[in-house]
Amino acid sequence: MRSREQSGGLHPTVILWMAVGMLGFAVLPWYGVEDGFFGLSWLFEGYPLEFAPALVLSLKGEKLWLAPLGLLMAAPLLLWGRQKSDPLFGKLLVAIGAAGFAWMLFQGFAIGLRGWQFGWLQGLFGELGDRQFGMGYGALLVGLAFLFLFSVGLAARGAVGGDVFVVSTIAFVVAAVGLFIFMPILQMLANALVTEDGSYSVTTFLGKLFSARLWSLDCLAGGSRCGVAWNSLFLAVLVGVLTTVLGLVFALMVTRTGFRYGKLLRALTVLPIITPPFVIGLAIILLFGLSGAVTQTFSELFGIQPTRWIYGLPGLLIAQLLAFTPIAFLVLIGVVEGVSPSMEEAAQTLRANRWQTFWTVSLPLMRPGLANAFLLGFIESMADFGNPLVLGGNFDVLSTEIFFAIVGAQNDEAQAAILALVLLAFTLLAFYAQRFWLGKKSYTTMSGKGDAGMHPQLPTGLKRAVYGVAGFWVAFTIFIYATIFYGSFVKLWGVDHSLTFAHYVKAFAVGWNEFGIHWKGSAWSSFWTTLQIALISSPLTAAIGLLTAYLLVRQNFAGKNAFEFGTMLSFAIPGTVIGVSYVIAFNVPPIELTGTGIILVLSFIFRNMPVGVRAGVASMSQIDKSLDESSLTLGANSWQTFHRVVLPLLRPAIVAALVYSFVRAMTAISAIIFLVSARYDMSTSYIVGRVENNEYGIAIAYSAVLIGVMLAVVGLMQLVVGRRNIGRRGHELSQSRTNVSQPAFSGGS
Amino acid sequence: MKTALLRSAALAALMMAGGASAQAESLTLYCSADEAWCQQIKTGFEEKTGITVDMTRKSSGETYAQVRAEASNPKGDVWWGGTGDPHLQAAEENLTEEYVSPMRGELHDWAIKQAEAAGNKTIGVYSGALGFGYNKDLLAKNGLPEPKCWADLTKPEFKGQIQIANPNSSGTAYTTLATMVQLMGEDKGFDYMKALHKNVNQYTKSGSAPIKAAGLGETTVGIVFMHDAVAQTAAGFPIVTVAPCEGTGYEIGSMSLIKGARNAEAAKKFYDWALTAEMQGKAKDVKSFQLPSNKAATVSELTPDLSTIKLIDYDFKKYGSSEERKRLLGKWDTEVSSLPQ
Structure with a gap:
């Protein structure tokens, strides 16, 4: 990917992508192979006549609609001997790339399992008499080649300063997001307009959209309950605000009070993030429910009649605060640490006291972190599925309504799509409110200049309050987790409290037979699948997320806002909707993925990518652009700059993205419940099955094991990626802490 | 970009080891009863016939949603268990296949009535x-x-x-x-x-x-x-x-053959086997207390005896x-x- 001028022949980047394209067209099988993406049996089963490459098909006179792709792939040869600066060079490549990519999509969608997919094509050409299956390796490489040839062309025409790497990356991300987020979601939302008899109607749609069930305000007027939309919104705002406050409290405690047990606190805050769904909710019921241990103790001590107060808003709020505060903490810790002490020292030099410094300098500089923490809490709460299912009581929220609109007795996909639309509208609103609040101010504090100060301590009053709040939270969390741990060892919670290892044995027994280790326990199969899928998807998620962040912060190009919106969209969409839309979109050619492990990996990548993006954006907007500029001035190109300068400074963001996506892949439930298949079952769907079947012991024991595994992997990831060092701060004040991570939403550029 | 591609290539190589395996006769089963029961059925059929069973356990509503979403390219072969209504709905929407099993003679009337209500596209396997x-x-x-x-x-x-x-x-x-x-x-x-x-x-x-x-x-x-x-x-x-x-x-827990199944033959074998007294009699071993549809199947003493319960004449066709x-x-x-x- 060099921009050096060539004296003759063909530009090397063009050669590279032509070779890739030719490999896809002439060597690898064009269509998908039955035994999975990574199966190799096609090599031995009649290749190249069976599982044929497109070239072989064309030579045999079959599927002739693929032949133009080969011609287009050879077309860049026309550029032989032309300079990159030649206007024809760019024009031709753009034309070839665009035509090739468009033709691929068109033929893919136009010809399906039953011949022509569209009536007008049938009318135009008559019966096709042939059909095609989902695309495979060959199609994948050819598609990529066209995409990148197009990018090289664009760059040659001067787009984004003529930088091939940047243009290619943008094109790649746009294509991926378009294919794996927009296409399925649009297909799903198109369902919102469909009526029961299969026709489209706007009036029915509007009637459902503004129904009382969604928007009624009865509860304010003393009625029984409010609309589902208000419930969700109210809960999400509450959770967003409270998690932000709690997260800030912890972040301040760790960085600015000389607190010694930061490591312990971090470990503790990581716990809720890596806890599989349902478990916290279940533990809360076992403790605070009508017959819960705490409730019973209280009612005996004080003679109060036990109630079901925990079901509904109170229980949901407690469970979600427990689960999502750590996310806010991880967002804020990076930002709080990143605020340069120089600014604060300047304030103090100018005679501000600690309070004034805190309120007028430190806190405003943390605004991107605060806004992002709120947004994450808000969205997480909106999309949360496990807790409302267990603890919701009669307090209905959108996410569970969507799920039951699809799987419940009504089977109303249109209703689900409408609810999803409302949910999406709320999240987008929050997203824009956040951007508006941040405005166009600069929050850059990390620059190439000297930065040797130390963070000031908090004012004493604030320090005490911080310790109090954090102490209570920590005690509560420990209590909950002790309950979970204990629960995995008792025979039958609430009935028989004798201790047993039976649950662990049933799930994770290992035996020996003539073939070596025999995984006897019922949980092993889902356990290995989950681990494998999570380990594959998390580095991919981090890579695509950080690349996107780099584009957003460091590059300027037309349509950047739309681009940012597109990459963030999937985060605002509840998993249930993603799951169903993936099944609808990827069950049929051209992209046929249901029942494979790939669909799980893809759903994780595109669902979790926004966190990688935000973590990267937050970190990068604190790193002064002058660092990049000096690298560029010294002769490095944009790839080298990214690789050598930006990337090392991004280590916390990398860890954040890696950890988050790994953990999400291990604990997600709502999306994958539609995507798991017999061969690829995941732990969470296994756990849900156990809970449904009343085997709480096994569910909790499995969760406990998962928590242990995740802790180990997360620790390993931190060790491998390492940490960044800024000034003296990394060495002195904070010997006890490592930079776990700092995923954060900031205003973008 | 490069790192992303390299990484995925490396991971792909790692994954290859697990992928290649010869394909024997197989069956994809969507099971809507509880996990233990579904597992028992899967291994029971594998032992009986040597056909490999890929089993997915989901509630009947979830399975129905999945079968519907997969309609133009079915992945499942047979759908066993779960309350009858989604099965009837699937029949109504032509998602399932008509089949008259030779085992019918051994079944309770209510199981056959269920089949007749759906044009033989489903059949009762248990009731409760x-x-x-x-x-x-x-x-x-x-x-x-x-x-x-x-x-x-x-x-x-x-x-x-x-x-x-x-x-x-x-x-x-x-x-x-x-x-x-x-x-x-x-x-x-x-x-x-x-x-x-x-x-x-x-x-x-x-x-x-x-x-x-x-x-x-x-x-x-x-x-x-x-x-x-x-x-x-x-x-x-x-x-x-x-x-x-x-x-x-x-309710009548039902079973249906999915239309356009890839392993239609194996699915029919399963269908017939699932209606035998031998297979249905094993439900009690996994703590499932529904009443089997085969008259000769043995039941647990805990199973609610439908003959002593006053049952209404439930109109599944109308209310389904x-x-x-x-x-x-x-x-x-x-x-x-x-x-x-």
Whole structure:
């Protein structure tokens, strides 16, 4: 990917992508192979006549609609001997790339399992008499080649300063997001307009959209309950605000009070993030429910009649605060640490006291972190599925309504799509409110200049309050987790409290037979699948997320806002909707993925990518652009700059993205419940099955094991990626802490 | 970019080891009963025939949604278990295949009636009566009388003691609603639901959640299928199962062949095997207490004996149709659930 001028022949980047394209067209099988993406049996089963490459098909006179792709792939040869600066060079490549990519999509969608997919094509050409299956390796490489040839062309025409790497990356991300987020979601939302008899109607749609069930305000007027939309919104705002406050409290405690047990606190805050769904909710019921241990103790001590107060808003709020505060903490810790002490020292030099410094300098500089923490809490709460299912009581929220609109007795996909639309509208609103609040101010504090100060301590009053709040939270969390741990060892919670290892044995027994280790326990199969899928998807998620962040912060190009919106969209969409839309979109050619492990990996990548993006954006907007500029001035190109300068400074963001996506892949439930298949079952769907079947012991024991595994992997990831060092701060004040991570939403550029 | 590609290539190489394996005869089974039962069926069929079974366990609603989403390119071959309504709906929407098994002669009438209602696109494999269960410890603690009839549940002393699922999301609760309408007539049935509404502490999302809550002591009474309540007792919870004195409705757990199945032959083999007395008699070993559809199948002594329960003549065709369902649910929404409690 060099921009050096060539004296003759063909530009090397063009050669590279032509070779890739030719490999896809002439060597690898064009269509998908039955035994999975990574199966190799096609090599031995009649290749190249069976599982044929497109070239072989064309030579045999079959599927002739693929032949133009080969011609287009050879077309860049026309550029032989032309300079990159030649206007024809760019024009031709753009034309070839665009035509090739468009033709691929068109033929893919136009010809399906039953011949022509569209009536007008049938009318135009008559019966096709042939059909095609989902695309495979060959199609994948050819598609990529066209995409990148197009990018090289664009760059040659001067787009984004003529930088091939940047243009290619943008094109790649746009294509991926378009294919794996927009296409399925649009297909799903198109369902919102469909009526029961299969026709489209706007009036029915509007009637459902503004129904009382969604928007009624009865509860304010003393009625029984409010609309589902208000419930969700109210809960999400509450959770967003409270998690932000709690997260800030912890972040301040760790960085600015000389607190010694930061490591312990971090470990503790990581716990809720890596806890599989349902478990916290279940533990809360076992403790605070009508017959819960705490409730019973209280009612005996004080003679109060036990109630079901925990079901509904109170229980949901407690469970979600427990689960999502750590996310806010991880967002804020990076930002709080990143605020340069120089600014604060300047304030103090100018005679501000600690309070004034805190309120007028430190806190405003943390605004991107605060806004992002709120947004994450808000969205997480909106999309949360496990807790409302267990603890919701009669307090209905959108996410569970969507799920039951699809799987419940009504089977109303249109209703689900409408609810999803409302949910999406709320999240987008929050997203824009956040951007508006941040405005166009600069929050850059990390620059190439000297930065040797130390963070000031908090004012004493604030320090005490911080310790109090954090102490209570920590005690509560420990209590909950002790309950979970204990629960995995008792025979039958609430009935028989004798201790047993039976649950662990049933799930994770290992035996020996003539073939070596025999995984006897019922949980092993889902356990290995989950681990494998999570380990594959998390580095991919981090890579695509950080690349996107780099584009957003460091590059300027037309349509950047739309681009940012597109990459963030999937985060605002509840998993249930993603799951169903993936099944609808990827069950049929051209992209046929249901029942494979790939669909799980893809759903994780595109669902979790926004966190990688935000973590990267937050970190990068604190790193002064002058660092990049000096690298560029010294002769490095944009790839080298990214690789050598930006990337090392991004280590916390990398860890954040890696950890988050790994953990999400291990604990997600709502999306994958539609995507798991017999061969690829995941732990969470296994756990849900156990809970449904009343085997709480096994569910909790499995969760406990998962928590242990995740802790180990997360620790390993931190060790491998390492940490960044800024000034003296990394060495002195904070010997006890490592930079776990700092995923954060900031205003973008 | 480069790193991303390199990484994925490296991971792809790592994955290859697991991928390649020869394909023997296989079957993809969508199973909508509980995990242990589904596992038993999977291994039972594998041992019997040597056909590899890929089994996915999901609730009947989820499976129905999946079968529908996959309609133009079916991945599953046979769908076993789960309440009959989604099976009937799938038949109505032409998602399942017509088949008359040679095993029919051995089945109870209700299983065949179910098949006839759907043009032979489904068949009954088990059935269970609706009823309720109560937590005897909580009942004693609250000094409540033992409920024996549907009418007992509307007594004022049961205020806040009863849980039932929301009929909008659960087939079990919809069966309850349809049962009341058929048992008492539509107006009286809705009057009953309104009276019950005053005593309900929570409408759960899933059908069996009320009895699980009762098992944990979170509610006194849960309205569920009786076999679900019996399973709680068998698991060790202090639950007593009641067959309501007025009579009650029931569900027919069904089985369907998926239209356009890739392994149609194996699916039919499975279908016939699943109707044998030998296969159905094993359900009790995994603590499933539904009544098998094969007359000769042995049952556990805990299984509620349908012949001693007063059953109504449940009209599955009428109350399983989407139209009637929409109408009743709409009426329930406006007339019952909106009332103050």
